[in-house]
Amino acid sequence: MTLTQSFEAGSTARLDAQFAFLMEADRLKTVERANQTMDRARFENSAEHSWHAALAAAVFAPLAQTGVDVDRAITMLLLHDIVEIDAGDHPIHIFHNPVEVAEAEARAATRIYGLLPEDLRARFLALWQEFEAMQTPTARYAKAVDFLTPVLQSVGAPEQSDEEREIVWRNLTAGRATKTAAIVPALYRFCIDRFEERPGEEDLAARFAFWCEADKLKSVLRATPIADGSRPENTGEHSWHVMLYALTLGDLAAPQVDLALALRMLLLHDIVEVDAGDTPIHGAVDPAAQAAQARAELKAAHRLFGLLPRATATEFRATWDAFEAAQSPTAIFAKSIDRAQPVLHNLASDGGSWRTYDVTLAQLDTRVGDKIARGAPALWPFIRARVFPWFAAMGRA
Structure with a gap:
């Protein structure tokens, strides 16, 4: 039985479980980290991170x-x-x-991933456990990136407090970031260079410039609220969540869909909003406004992807x-x-x-x-079956 046939037969148990997980995951947008956004406006949350x-x-x-399997x-x-x-x-x-942190996180993984259908629970939990164990080349690369992103955010910000600089330097010289020297040595050296206010290797400086610009996506507000209202x-946390949606709902895709490529598309799809801003789907219904937004996004794509080294710029732009x-x-x-x-x-x-x-249901x-x-x-x-009662109650069905 296909998923469509299953739904028509009245069984929504699998989708119910998938959406229970996805809506629970929305709470990550309320978990505050010690790192600030690069404009220093606020502390970032774990979803946008x-x-x-x-x-x-x-x-x-x-x-x-x-x-390393980058995807x-x-x-x-x-x-x-x-x-x-x-x-x-x-x-x-x-x-x-x-030990206490590891135990708490293991309990959390059991509960949260346990909301999923069994096949997805096992798959996602195995990925998380592989990441935590840091034994495979892919997990080591992912961990190294995770360890260095707070450093990169700090050295890319326009200013740092003395306390922050002390924390970053201690991390780079005696903390967990030292592990990255054997995994991504060039990026580790680049972090040292930028901390000491040297430009660093040209190719990495270009990649870093793009990544720093992307941080601004965390300040682009959308019309849709987070789930708790x-x-x-x-748009940064939206991009994370929509990628998680695609990963979780990948079994709904046609056989010819490349899910890894779909995730890369969603990783990059809203980068242009750094310059062009968000256009609410229920707000921009005028054709002239839509055309103007399309032009603004093309201009933004040219500028932003153009910050990258040529080969990567070409790849990312083609994906977008x-x-x-x-x-x-x-x-x-x-x-x-x-959508x-x-x-x-x-x-x-x-x-x-x-x-x-x-908005009406017809719209x-x-x-x-x-x-x-x-x-x-x-x-x-x-x-639609889930939202219909709300529209009916509001007289908009």
Whole structure:
């Protein structure tokens, strides 16, 4: 029985479990870390950190040693901090009992990944355990990236306090960041160079410039709130969550979909909002406004991807262009997942942006449902059945 047939037969147990996990994962957006965003406006959360770390794994991929599967490393970094929903973040400059932390995180992994269907539970838990063990080349690369991203954020910021510089230097010379010297030696040396205010190797400086610009995505606010309704979602954490959606709902994709490529598309898809800003799907309905936004995004893509070394710039731009064109099965699936992610967040927050833009169910069907159904046919009936009661109660069905 296919997933579509299963839904039509009245069985939604698998999708219920997948969405239970995805909505629980939304809470990672409320877990505050000790690191600040690079504009120093606030402390970052663990969801946007996970996206930025995954981006670093892709940006610095040429430094990965033989045997590293970069796509697998990206997947590990999507999942690695989900345990912090229960266990919290543990800043490196504050002492924590490592045995107690490990036990708390293991309990969190059991509970949170246990929300999933059994096959996904086993797969995601195995990825997290591989990452934590740091024994395979891929896990070592992913861990090295995770260890160095806080350093890179600090040395890339316009200013650092004396206390922060002391923490970063201690990390680089005597802390966990020292482990990265044998895994990504060039990136480790680059961190030392930037800490000591030297420009560093030219190729890495270009990659770093792009990665620093991407940090601004954490300050781009979207119309959709996070699931608890407490604040608007930002585009950095949205990019993480929509990647997690694609990973979790990959069984809805057509056989010809390349899921690893879909994740890379979603990793990069909203980078242009650093310059062009977010355009709410229920807000930009005027063709002239949509055309103006498309031009702004093309200009942003040219500038931002142009910061990278030529080969990587070409690769990333081609991935972004393919997503925007939405012609390949992979891009169509990625687009459908991007449309799906905000819907249940609006529902969870009693309407969210539907209230702001006075959205009807018919408009949701046209603007969102048709796009989801194109790439994941079994998904829209499931989502529509969940949101229908809200629209009916509001007199908008």
